[in-house]
Amino acid sequence: MRILAIDTSTAAASSAIMEDGRLLCEFTINDGRKHSEKMMNIINIALENSGMDISQIDAFACSIGPGSFTGLRLGAAAVKGLGQALNKPLIAVPTLEALAFNLFPYNGLICPMLDAQRKMVYSSLYKIEDNKLLKLEDYRAIDIDKLINRLMEYEEKIVVLGDGVPIFGQKMKDVLPNVVEASPATLYPRASSVAVLAEELYKEGKTINYNELELYYIRKSQAEVEYDKKEKVEILPMKKEDVKAVHDIECKSFTTPWSLESFEAEIYNNMARYLVAKINGEVVGYGGMWIILDEGHITNIAVHPDHRSKKIGDALVKDLISLARENDLKRMTLEVRTSNWPAINLYKKYGFKEAGVRKGYYQDTGEDALIMWLEL
Template structure:
């Protein structure tokens, strides 16, 4: 049984091959170069020095996180590619498990910690019992001060390791007298530990097809967080400063748009009118309006900028108008929609509106009838 394993979860990258529990070769490099430039070369060096052809490997394994988002993706892509090309199974090994295994066996508690940026680490806590690695606390992204507070609950010796140690090791040792650092040779995740744990998983039948391998990030990358922040839809009351942007959305959405003066009058002169805007960042990407007359709410318009359709902005506007109606003790809501506008009709149906009548020749531009829809609140 031969397993080729790789680890690319930190600045170090490594590859290892084991055969029936025996380590044949391991190669690690931590020179700060990009994994994309060195990974395949590392794998080839491991194969050449083991005297094994790639076709003789029975399974491929990689650490799946947490860790460097880019590094993990590269490692997973390599293992998936090898598994697919050679029709061999792949094995997913949690990075923190493999890191803790670096100092197996150990009588102390083991606390791996990987840099998660912003003064946080990815961490867990382990103990070795009956020659098994036992996870005492689940994987987490945790502020370093909170980690110290949690470790204070344990009175026994705790070994820390991982690329979080150079940054936070001294802080932990100053705060906790029972904390010691692992040796430099065990500080970073190693492919040999990934391979050994992968062999155990293989024996347990925990193998995957190449397209079933998924990474475990714990939290989203900073790039994803920033992207989602930029894409977040904010609904707010429409203000005078929004009128020009709303008018632009109106013109791009309807063949017979309302005039700029109409929107100005709605905002400043119509006490019955309630208008909301949808924004992504500082950009107005949609709007919705409603007149409240006694206990009825009449939706006048809902429009989304063509460049931002398909992002559920219309859904957010409809939900916000319904909430606004309820907050104003409205009992029923109504609107008119073109029978040909199935996108809008289905959107309103989704939130409980039902067809209840027709207004003949309602739309002046085409003479098209209007479907009347009602919602009981």
């Protein structure tokens, strides 16, 4: 099975051909010319150097964004035209995932960042575990200063890569001693990474027709709404009318969610204390705690996917700690998946310390649970 992949999400244009897990050819050019001047050229170079005709390609792949609007549209138009003309399937690969995959099999934190203009970047956060690329934080368009503040929550080494690095890399390193830049060979998106991820998607049956290909833009206006808009978050005690919305967030956040009946029962549980986060009257997050003697056990904290990265989790943790102190508790405890680094770092930020591991605690995957304690 042969895949021709391209990436045109930045000023660099790249093409590659993969055959059954073997990279036959990759060509990347970053010479300042417009993509419209070199698009078909990079495809033809890959074909010629692989000794192939375009008709021998089984599927076409491209990165779908975020990134340069013009570059992404030109790349998509090219593979759409080839897919339609040759009646071949297409494979859509998120740009940030392909960029992060450049560093495979590095096992630390990976932060791809693409220039989004106006001191903003398109970014996410990844880690490679068990030969799989894990997305720790969702795609976002974010002001560079806000990204730096977000990364301050992590103690591990973070490798940054993408065309945002030449612009903001030094500024990040001046503030974050644990940040290092990727080498020039892996700094920009590469079609070979697009091809590898595309081959995995192909095996999973995740192909599309030419008329189904859609690009993923994170527009600047969305970024302003998501990260700059001043929305008042209220933290309030959970009431019976909140339970359905809380359960909906639970189902969107966990693979083995609590039942609706379980949350309804917590309303009448004298040991339970539940808080909800609301924006304009809408429940967007919740947190719960059981009071057992002089200890508070955090049961669950979750934020609706549409409202993450707004510090709502921080607000819930802080208010649960305040609630524990109001009830004269001596300490707090919780369990968290060992792979859930964002949550672990959030708890550490507010003083929780690692105290042990419960082996195979989570029944859905058999994953271990990290036990954390906070002395009040």
